[in-house]
Amino acid sequence: MKGVQVLGKLTGVIFAALLLSVGYGGSVSAQLLMNGAGATFPYPIYSKWFDEYTKVDPSVRFNYQSIGSGGGIRQIRERTVDFGASDGPMTDEQLKQAPGELFHIPTVLGAVVATYNLSGDPRLRFAPDLLADIFLGKITKWNDPRIAEVNPGVALPNQPIIVVHRSDGSGTTYIWTDYLSKVSKEWEQKVGRGTSVNWPVGLGGKGNEGVSGQVKSMPGAIGYVELAYAIKNNLPAPMVRNHAGKFVQPSIQSTTAAAAGAAKNMPSDFRVSLTNPPGDDAYPIASFTWLLVYKDQADAAKGRAMVKFLWWAIHDGQKYMSDLLYAPLPSQVAKEIEGKIRQITYQGKPLLAAR
Amino acid sequence: MVREGGAAEGLSLLHLARSTRKTGRWGDRLFRLLIRAAALALLGIVLGLVIVMIRAALPSIRAFGWSFLFTSKWDPVAEHFGALPLIYGTIVSAVLALLIAVPLGIGAAVYLSEVAPSWIRPPISFLVELLAAVPSVVYGLWGVFVLAPWLRTQVQPALGSTLGFLPLFQGPPYGVGMLAAGIILAIMVVPFIIAVSREVLLAVPNAQREAALALGATRWETTRLAVLRYARSGLTGAVLLGLGRALGETMAVTMVIGNRPEISASLFAPGYTMASMIANEFAEATSDLYLSALIEVGLLLFVVTVVVNALARLLVWSVGGTVKAVRE
Numbered sequence: 001m002k003g004v005q006v007l008g009k010l011t012g013v014i015f016a017a018l019l020l021s022v023g024y025g026g027s028v029s030a031q032l033l034m035n036g037a038g039a040t041f042p043y044p045i046y047s048k049w050f051d052e053y054t055k056v057d058p059s060v061r062f063n064y065q066s067i068g069s070g071g072g073i074r075q076i077r078e079r080t081v082d083f084g085a086s087d088g089p090m091t092d093e094q095l096k097q098a099p100g101e102l103f104h105i106p107t108v109l110g111a112v113v114a115t116y117n118l119s120g121d122p123r124l125r126f127a128p129d130l131l132a133d134i135f136l137g138k139i140t141k142w143n144d145p146r147i148a149e150v151n152p153g154v155a156l157p158n159q160p161i162i163v164v165h166r167s168d169g170s171g172t173t174y175i176w177t178d179y180l181s182k183v184s185k186e187w188e189q190k191v192g193r194g195t196s197v198n199w200p201v202g203l204g205g206k207g208n209e210g211v212s213g214q215v216k217s218m219p220g221a222i223g224y225v226e227l228a229y230a231i232k233n234n235l236p237a238p239m240v241r242n243h244a245g246k247f248v249q250p251s252i253q254s255t256t257a258a259a260a261g262a263a264k265n266m267p268s269d270f271r272v273s274l275t276n277p278p279g280d281d282a283y284p285i286a287s288f289t290w291l292l293v294y295k296d297q298a299d300a301a302k303g304r305a306m307v308k309f310l311w312w313a314i315h316d317g318q319k320y321m322s323d324l325l326y327a328p329l330p331s332q333v334a335k336e337i338e339g340k341i342r343q344i345t346y347q348g349k350p351l352l353a354a355r
Numbered sequence: 356m357v358r359e360g361g362a363a364e365g366l367s368l369l370h371l372a373r374s375t376r377k378t379g380r381w382g383d384r385l386f387r388l389l390i391r392a393a394a395l396a397l398l399g400i401v402l403g404l405v406i407v408m409i410r411a412a413l414p415s416i417r418a419f420g421w422s423f424l425f426t427s428k429w430d431p432v433a434e435h436f437g438a439l440p441l442i443y444g445t446i447v448s449a450v451l452a453l454l455i456a457v458p459l460g461i462g463a464a465v466y467l468s469e470v471a472p473s474w475i476r477p478p479i480s481f482l483v484e485l486l487a488a489v490p491s492v493v494y495g496l497w498g499v500f501v502l503a504p505w506l507r508t509q510v511q512p513a514l515g516s517t518l519g520f521l522p523l524f525q526g527p528p529y530g531v532g533m534l535a536a537g538i539i540l541a542i543m544v545v546p547f548i549i550a551v552s553r554e555v556l557l558a559v560p561n562a563q564r565e566a567a568l569a570l571g572a573t574r575w576e577t578t579r580l581a582v583l584r585y586a587r588s589g590l591t592g593a594v595l596l597g598l599g600r601a602l603g604e605t606m607a608v609t610m611v612i613g614n615r616p617e618i619s620a621s622l623f624a625p626g627y628t629m630a631s632m633i634a635n636e637f638a639e640a641t642s643d644l645y646l647s648a649l650i651e652v653g654l655l656l657f658v659v660t661v662v663v664n665a666l667a668r669l670l671v672w673s674v675g676g677t678v679k680a681v682r683e
Contacts, residue, residue, distance in 0.1 A: 040638070068638025070646070086641075094641070160527065167614030167631075169431075169639025192432035195639035203531060203625050204614025206635065210499075214531065217504050 031058075032305050037065040038072020038085030041171040041226070042108055042289045045324050046085070049317050053309055056316075060305045069171060069195065076102065076292045082302055084292035087171020088195060089271035101295040103340060104270045105310055106288040107317075109327035111227035111255040112175045113237040113285070117215050118142065122154045125239045125247050128276070128284070132184030134222060135163055136191075137201035142220060150241070157220075164214045164223035167204025169195040175287040176224050179275040183284075227255065228325035242284040243276050254283035255327035263332045270340070286327070296345050303346045310341050311352065405657070412651035414644055423651060429616040431636070436648040438655055440616040444533070444626035445659060448608065449601035451537030451622070452544055456601075457594055459541070460548030464593075467549070468556035469578050480553070487546035495610035498539045503530035503611055506538075511623055522620040529613065534622040536612040540604055544597035551596055555589030556582060591671045595664055602660050605630040629656040 043066040050062035065071075069086040076084030077098045087110075095102055114126060127150050133139045139146060143156040166173045174195045181188040191197050205211040208229040215221040227250050230237045239247040243261075248254050261279025266272060276284045291310070297303025314337050318328040329337070342352050409416075415423065419436060426437030463483075467476055507530030514524045559582050567581035583590070605628075613625020614635065629652050640646045 070637075070639045070641040073641055074646075088641070091641075162527075162529065167609065168635040169637075171639075194432040195641065196431045196636050198428065198430035198432065199615070202615070203529060204627075204635075206609050206614070210610065213499050217499070218507070218529065 031061045032301055034060060034062045034083070034302060034305060034309075035081045036062065036072075036083040036085060036291075037067050037075045037081045038292070039069045039087045039171055039289055040066040041087050041110055042085065042326070045108055045320065045326050048320050048324060049313055052317070052320065053312060056312060057305070057308065060309065062309075068169065070169070072292065076294075079294075079298065082293075082299075083306060085290065086292060087287070087289050088174040089273075089290065090292070103293050103295055103344065104290040105293060105314075105337060105340060106270050106329060106333065107291055107313055108289055108321060109255050109259055109274070109286055109329065110171070110175065110289060111250055111258070111283055111286040111327065112172050112179075112224050113227050113230045113235075113250045114222060114224050114240070115212060115215055115230060115235045115237065116222040117219055118157065118159075119219060120155070121236060122151070122156070123236065123238070124154065125150050125241070127241045128179075128183035131240070132180045132187045134161055135165075135180060135200070135202070136184070136187060137163070159220040162218050162221040163199075163202030164205055164211050164218075164221050165199050165202050166208075166211055166224075167206050170207075171195065171287070171289065172208070172224070172226050173197065175275065175285060178273050178287070179285045182273070182276045227252075227327075231325050240284055242280075242282050243278050244280045244282070246280050248281060248283045250283045250285070252322060252325065252327045254281055255286045256330050258282040258284065258286035259288070259327075259333055260330040263330060263336070266333065266336060268340075270337070293344065295343060296348070297351065300346045300351075303344065303351050307341050307344050307351045310344075311338070314338070314341075405654075408650055408654040408657065412647055412654050415647035415651040418644060419648075423648075424655070427616070427618060429632075431640070431645050434642060434644050436645075436651075438629070438648075438652055440618050441627050441629045441632050441652060442655065442659060443618050444536075444612065444616075445602060445628040445630070445656065446663070448533060448536045448540055448612065448626065448628055449598060449663075451533065452540030452601045453594065453598060455538065455541035456544045456548055456597055460545045460593070460597070461552050461590060463545075463549045464552030464556055465578060465583070467553050469574075469582065480550075483546045483549045483553075486542075487550060491543060491604060491607040492610075494539055494543055495607035498535060498607060498611040499531075502538060503535050506530045506535055510534075515623075523622050526619070526621040526623045528623055529625065531611050531613045531625060532623050533612065533619075533626045536608050536626065536628070537622070539607050539611050540601045543604060543607060544601050547600060548593050548597045551593035552586075552590055555586045555593060558589070559585050588671070591667070595667055598663065598667065599660065602663065603630055603656070605634045609634060629653070629659070 043064070046064055050064060054061060064085075069088055072084040072086050073090055073094060075081045077094070079099065089104060090102065114131060116124065118124075124147075130139065130146060130150065133146070140161055142159045142161055148154075148156055174193060177187075177191065177197050178193040180191070181193045191200060203214060205214045205223070208225045211223040212225050212229070212233065212235060215223040225235065227237070229235075230250075237250045239249050242248050257279055258274050258277050261277035261282040262272060262274045270288065270290065272288070274286050274288060277286075293306055293310070297306065314329060314334045318334070321328040342350060344351050415436065423436060423438055424442070425439055427439045428435055428437050429440070430436070467479060471479070507528045511528030511530070511534070515528065518524045563581040563585055564577055567577040572580065608628055609631040612628065612631060614627055614631060615625035616627045616632070617624070619626070633649055633653055633656075637646075637649055640649055
């Protein structure tokens with residue numbers, strides 16, 4: 001009896017506190033709080049967006065936790081957040097486990113570049129199979145004839161190659177291994193693609209800074225980092241031969257070109273890998289990063305805010321990209337995403353119909 | 356008037372005393388309840404932790420069974436997980452750390468409590484506490500930028516050319532690897548061992564020392580027979596505290612160990628620890644089985660910590676027992 005009374009009192013107190021907090025929040029401003037969680041790779045641009053968007057629409061506030069793609073997928077699946085974010089597309093099985101249909105909305109593009117440490121800083125070029133075989137541990141010396149073949153005139157040292165990869169699970173690793181899986185059958189069978197994989201050789205460094213730190217301190221080392229990180233830190237970013245057979249310098253433009261190249265065969269759910277796309281100017285190691293939202297929104301006000309924000313992000317939001325060294329979406333892809341955003345509904349009624 | 360007032364005052368004091376005695380009785384009871392709750396809460400937290408981890412690890416336990424403990428393949432893509440290299444890496448790096456840190460730490464503590472002139476004690480003790488307060492990521496950075504390059508260019512080539520016939524010191528010198536992890540851990544653990552050991556040694560009654568000296572013991576004999584032996588269990592506690600930190604340390608180790616889930620006899624080779632694996636892969640673990648496997652690693656870390664601590668205590672007890680037996 002006593003227990004029940006105490007419980008009753010406690011519930012009362014909590015209820016009162018809740019009422020108070022709701023009343024308080026409401027009286028100060030009628031702000032709508034949108035909660036999101038997921039990928040770390042786009043976190044800088046997302047926080048810039050959320051900040052800028054508050055100026056466009058002061059009635060909405062975003063709270064984004066960059067807990068990683070895995071956490072983002074889990075939380076949107078359990079509906080503990082209003083939107084998720086992931087660097088890798090969800091698998092069919094993961095989509096099936098979700099309580100409703102989930103949309104993948106591409107937001108920005110990222111690219112991954114190789115980085116290496118050789119005395120004299122020669123400007124190297126890589127063919128796709130070379131990168132795969134180096135990371136498989138099949139090419140072990142820098143003066144291997146196959147490396148020399150695509151780098152005529154470069155003096156290559158007789159030095160062992162030390163492979164450095166990311167030790168933490170990351171979207172960067174996903175893009176890198178996705179690319180290697182596409183260009184090498186052996187890689188696909190032995191290792192495969194994922195945010196973490198079972199590396200055949202090499203050392204693990206934590207984060208972009210861990211990889212580049214180890215590469216810098218070990219002569220003969222080769223690793224991979226995000227394009228933005230390489231540009232900011234003036235790391236040598238070698239050209240890679242793309243699907244069209246052209247050697248392409250990694251850059252923001254060539255990353256956007258990769259998405260443009262893939263635009264023709266874009267599947268309607270955008271769960272597409274952009275690595276090794278067609279196109280003469282396309283840098284082959286690039287990828288979308290996605291926001292995950294339910295097709296049918298659970299809350300009318302939040303749903304409306306969500307679609308408005310998405311619309312803004314793929315149009316006006318794209319101009320904040322270059323400052324933060326992300327690649328903007330090509331216009332033909334943005335057009336296709338518009339159609340997707342129009343399909344987002346609340347109780348079956350499209351939320352963007354007013355436009 | 357005055358006397359009356361005094362009487363009233365006396366009466367009210369008596370009341371006060373009675374009432375405090377009453378609340379005192381209640382206070383005692385309340386106090387006893389509170390501390391009991393504190394102790395039970397601790398038990399509850401540990402129990403809750405174990406239950407939650409076991410439940411979350413169940414899918415992985417069902418999928419892999421005992422092979423989780425005895426296989427070495429960690430493949431998130433194929434969803435095949437074996438934690439043996441992680442267990443190996445955790446124990447080897449911690450043992451390596453203690454091999455370096457225990458003689459250093461206890462030696463320094465003996466110096467501080469037995470030998471050092473009194474003016475030098477406060478600055479050294481202060482430095483020790485300062486070391487203990489440095490965040491582990493700072494040790495990690497130092498490990499990446501100073502220790503690892505130094506190991507790679509100086510120490511490992513020298514060890515390889517002199518002791519290279521031992522499998523312990525073979526293979527290419529990367530700098531990062533098991534040796535770097537052991538050294539970093541030793542540096543992180545030493546301040547704890549020094550600080551606790553010093554307190555333990557200072558608590559040894561002076562009569563112990565005086566008695567030994569009076570019997571004609573040298574300073575070394577006094578320290579060994581009268582002080583260290585007396586303080587044995589306290590010193591064990593200091594070492595176990597260090598061991599606990601070494602087993603669970605994550606950030607600094609991740610930065611210098613090379614993060615390769617492989618068992619190698621060489622200390623130059625990269626390794627992996629359980630704590631590092633969890634910290635590295637937890638955030639991006641997308642599938643349920645993968646996440647469950649990582650939680651099972653956490654459970655294992657818990658078990659390994661308990662087992663290693665228990666073994667260490669058993670070891671000390673058994674040694675203590677034989678000493679007594681010999682004496683008798």
